[in-house]
Amino acid sequence: YAVATSGPFDEVLKDVEDLRYKVSIERAIRSVGAAMSIKDAQSFADAVVRIREKNNLYKTLENAVAVDQQTLFRTSIAMPSNLTEGVYSTRIFLTRGGEIVSVYTTTIDVQKVGLERWLFKLSRENPFWYGIMSLAIAIAAGWSASAVFQMLRRG
Numbered sequence: 001y002a003v004a005t006s007g008p009f010d011e012v013l014k015d016v017e018d019l020r021y022k023v024s025i026e027r028a029i030r031s032v033g034a035a036m037s038i039k040d041a042q043s044f045a046d047a048v049v050r051i052r053e054k055n056n057l058y059k060t061l062e063n064a065v066a067v068d069q070q071t072l073f074r075t076s077i078a079m080p081s082n083l084t085e086g087v088y089s090t091r092i093f094l095t096r097g098g099e100i101v102s103v104y105t106t107t108i109d110v111q112k113v114g115l116e117r118w119l120f121k122l123s124r125e126n127p128f129w130y131g132i133m134s135l136a137i138a139i140a141a142g143w144s145a146s147a148v149f150q151m152l153r154r155g
Contacts, residue, residue: 001025001058004075006065014098021100023093025049025058056080085111 003023005012013023022028029049038044052058057080065075087107094102112120123130 001028001052002061002077003059004061004064004077006063006067006073008062009060012095012098013093013100017095017098017100021091021093021103023091025053025060029058079110083110 003009003025009024018024018027022030026049030045049058056078061075061077064077065073067073087109090106090108092104092106093100094104111117119130122133
């Protein structure tokens with residue numbers, strides 16, 4: 001979960017609007033609806049947020065949105081390398097005077113590309129050949145390391 005703003009969060013969005021639209025990490029990730037078996041659900045939710053913020057999975061990026069000509073904007077948010085493929089929901093808020101005047105919801109399709117995608121597909125669609133290829137790479141690496149060490153020993 002990431003929030004990018006064009007200024008300090010408290011100046012860009014009023015607390016009432018944050019409550020209504022659940023924009024901030026604290027409002028979006030809450031313990032409301034937690035199972036009754038979880039004791040002290042709020043502390044649990046706070047700990048989850050704290051751990052995920054430490055691992056850069058939840059982040060608030062203030063002053064990270066560049067606004068050009070009062071209508072165009074851009075930002076960049078780094079995705080974790082272990083992000084699961086799939087469709088991710090995004091919300092874009094236009095604010096004026098701390099109030100939300102417009103909301104645009106869209107999706108981002110995340111997929112592996114290049115060699116990583118080829119290897120992933122091979123492992124799922126042709127596990128036998130993926131295993132043979134992995135075995136061949138391991139044998140070649142072992143043989144190469146052995147040859148290098150023999151050359152070093154001879155000197």
